[in-house]
Amino acid sequence: MSQKPPLPPWPAVVGLACYKCFKEDDVRLSRCSGCLRISYCSPACQKLDWELHKPLCKALGAVEKSGPIATTLIAALRKQPTIDLNVLNNMTQAYIDTISLFCQASLQRPPTVLEWSLFSSEPRCLVCTRTDQLIRMEAANNGAEKSRRLIPCPECNLTFCCSPEHWDVGCSLHQGPCEEALNGLSQCEMNSKIHAHMKAKTFMKSAHNFPERFRWYPERIKSAWMPLSGSSWEAEFDDEMRKSAGNPTSHSMTPLILEASDNLTMAMTVLCALETLHDGDEWTRQHALRVHIIGANEIEATCGVFEEILHCLPQVKILKLVLCGPDMPGGDIPKAVVLETCSECKQLGRKHIQEHVADKYHNFVERQGSKFEKPHLCIAFNSGASQVSTRTWLPTLKLLVQGKIPTVFTSFNREEAEGEAALLRAAGAKLHPALGPCKNPWGSINLRPSKHKIYGFSADSGWLAGGFR
Template identity: 60%
Template sequence: MQGERVPPLHARIGLACYKCFKDEDIRLSRCSGCHRISYCSSECQKLDWRQHKAMCKALSGIEKNNPMAVATLFFSLPSEPTTDLNVLHNMTETHAANILGFCERSLQRQPNVLERNIVGWEPRCMVCTRTDQLIRMEAAKNGTTSEVPKKLIPCSRCDLSFCCSPAHWEAARALHHGPSCEDGHDGLSHCDMNREVRADLKFAEVMAGAHDESGQFRWAPERLKSSWSSLVGLSWEGEFGDEMRRSVGVPQERPMGPWVRAASEHLSMPMSILYALEKLNDDDAWTKKHTLTIHILGGTMTEITAAPMLEEILHRLSEVKTLKLVLCGPEMEGNHIPRLIPLETCPDCTRLGRKRIHEHVSDTYHGYVKNKGTKFEKPDLCIAFNSGASQASMHSWPATFKILVDRKIPSLFTAYNREEAEGEAALLRKAGATLLPALGPIKNPWGSIKVIPEPNKIYGFYAANGWLAGGFKQ
C-alpha cells in the first residue's frame, strides 16, 4: 500500500515479521502456504493477507500441482557443492527467473516489486543454491516427506547466509569466512559484512521508530573547513566519525559504525563529486572558483532528498562563493523549461554570503544541451549517480554519452556494483571516452559503506555509488 515501508531484508527472508518487521523477543511462524515469509501473530498475517494472497498461491502452486516447474527447477542443480561464483550466480539467476516466470503465468500479470523481492532474496545454499522449497520438493521426489522437513542451516554468526547441510557448510567456510570480501570494506569477510547488514537493519528500525518512517538516517556536517585538503587516503570513519558523535550525542563507549554507514548513503554524492574534481583536474584552481557548477544527470527524488548533504561541497571549498547544481532527468517534475530554486544555506555559509542554487530540468541531458543551444555553459563536472546505463534506459544514454565526449565535458558515472560499472565503462569507451584509470571501473573510495546483499545471488553486496564506472575529461 502507498505510504507503507517496503519490508526490509530480514523480513523478506523470513527472519522478521513481514508486516510489523519485529525480529526480537518474538516467536515467528512461517506462512503455511509459501513458506517464504514469517509473521509474529495471526493478526499481522490477517492484515497482510490481502496483499500477500496472490503471490502466496502462485508460489505454493509451483510444488503442489506443476510437474513441469518441478522438473525445470531441478534440472540445473549441481550434484556436488561448488565455490565457483560464476556458476553459482548463473544458477541462482536462472532459478529466480524460472520462479518469476511460473508466478507470472499464475498471476496473469508481472509480479510487483514486493513480490519480486521475496524471490530475489530467497535464502539458498551457498554452494549448491538449493532453497527450502527445493529441499521440500526433493524430499517429496525421494519419498521422504514423512520425515521431519529438512531446512537450510543459517550461519550461527550472521544468520544471513545458509547451507543445506553441515557438509556444504564445510565446503562454504572459506568462501564465507575468508578475508576481504570484494564488495565490502576494511578487509572484512562476507560473514562480517552480513553482520554489519544486520546491525544496519536494527539501526534503521530505531530511526524509523524515532522520527523517520522511511528508516533512513540523514546527517549533514555543519562545520566549514578552512581550506581544501585532498580526499586521497581518507576514510569515512576517520573523516566523519568524531564530528557525528558530537553532533548526534552518541556516548563515547558506543561504536559509530551504524551511524557513519547510514550517513554515507547520501554523503557519498558530494564526496564522489569532490573526489572526481580532484582527480580530473591537474591543479587546485577549481577549488578557488567564485561559482562551481555541477550537472547531475538522470536526476530523481534521491538527489533532491540529498540536497542538504550536497552543501558539504561548499563546506570543503572555502573560496567558492556559489554552488550551482543542475539536476537533469526525465523523472524530474515539470517540463523542459528549467526551474530555478534558490536553497537556504547553513548559518555560517549565510553569514559569509555563500549561495546554493538548484536548477531542475525534466529532460534527458542531450535534450537539455540541445534546448540551451548557444546559451549552454560547460559545467565543472557532469555526474550520473547509479545511472544503470548498461542495464536500463539504454536507448537514451548513448546520445548523452556522445554529447559529453564531443563537447569534452569532465564527467563521472557511478554504479552499484562491479558488473554495472564494467558494463557502463564499455559503453563509455564505445562512445569514444578515454577513461582515467583512477576513476573506473574501480571501487569508489567514497561510495556508500551501507551495503545490501545482492538479490538473486548467494555472495556479494551492492551500495549506492559503490563503484566508479568511468571518468573522463577529453
C-alpha cells in the same frame, strides 16, 4: 489515503524474524507452509498479514502444481556445487525470472515492491542456489514424503547451504575476504555487522523516532579546501557528528555516520571526482562551480545534501547544479531553483542554484546550443546504464567523450561497475586509473546484500564505474 506497508528488514525477508512485527529475539517463529519463504511469531501476526501475503503465497504454491514449470526448475539445478559466482548468479537470475513471470501471470498484475523483495531475497544455497521450495519440489519429484530444509550459517544465520557437504564447499567463499564488503571483511562478518546495525536502527526508530532516511550534513564552512585523498568517513565527519549529537567522547559515532553516508556519498563523490580529474586546485577557487548530474531523479533533487560541496570549498561563491534526466519532475525546459542555504552561507552571499531538466542529457546539450556552459564535472549516480538502458545512454556517452567533459559514473556494486566501464570504453573513453572500476572511497558505507545474488554487497555509489576527461 492508506499508507504503503513498510519494507520488512532483511532478517524478516529471509524468514529469521516475524514478517509482520519484525521481532526476532525471544520469539518462536513458524514458517509459512505455503511459500516456505517467510515466518511469523504467532497465529495473530500471520492472520493480520494474510490479506497482503495471500495472493503471492497462492501464486508461489501454484508453481509446484504446474508440471512444466516445476520440471524446468528442477532440471536446471546443478548436481555438483560450485563457487563460480558467474554460474551461480546466472542460475539465480534465471530462477527468479521464471518464478516472477509465472507469478505475474497467476496474479494477473505486476508484483508489488513487497512481493519483489521476496523474489530477490529468497534464501538459497550458497553453492548450488537451491531454495526451500526447490528442495521440496525435488523431494516430491523423487517420491519422498519429507524434504530437508536449508541450513543457516551457525555464525551469522544469514547465508545458507542445503547440506553439510555443500557447507564444506562454500565455507572458504563465505568466510574468506569479500571484495564488496568493508575493509576486507568476509561475507559472514559483513552479514553480522549489517544485522547488528539493523537491530540498532530498529531500536533508534522506536525509542528516538529515528527517521527512515537520515538526512544530515555538518553545518559549518571549512576554512580552506582540504584534499580528500587519504581521508575517510570517520576522519571527515566524526567530530562534526559528535558536535551535532552532543555525545560524549566515549560514544561511537559510526552508526550515525553509516546512516548519513547514504546521502553524503553524493556530495563527497563529486568532490573526490573533481579532485581527481582536475590538475591542481584551481577548480576550488572558481566563483561559480558547475556540476551536472545526469540520469538524475527526484530523490537527488530533494536531498539537499549538495550544500556540503559549498561547505568544503570556501572560495566558491555559487554552486550551480543541473539535474538532468528523463525521470526528473517538470518539463524539458530548465527551471532554476535557488535553494535555502545555512545562515553562514547566507551571510557570505553564497548561493546554491539548481536547474531541473526532464530529458536525456544529449538532448539538453543540443537544445542549449551556444548557451551551453561546459561543467567542471558531469556525474551519473547509480545510473544502471549497463543493466537496463544501454541503448538510451550511448548518445550521451559519446557526447561526453567527444566534448572532453570531465565525467564520472558510479554503481551499486562491482558487477554493475564493470559493465558500465565496458560501455564507457566502447564509447571511446580513456578511463582514469583511480576512478574505476573500483570501490568508491566515498561510497555509502551502509551496505546491504546484493539482490538477485547469493554473495556480495551493494551500496549507494559503492563503486566507481569509471571517470574520464
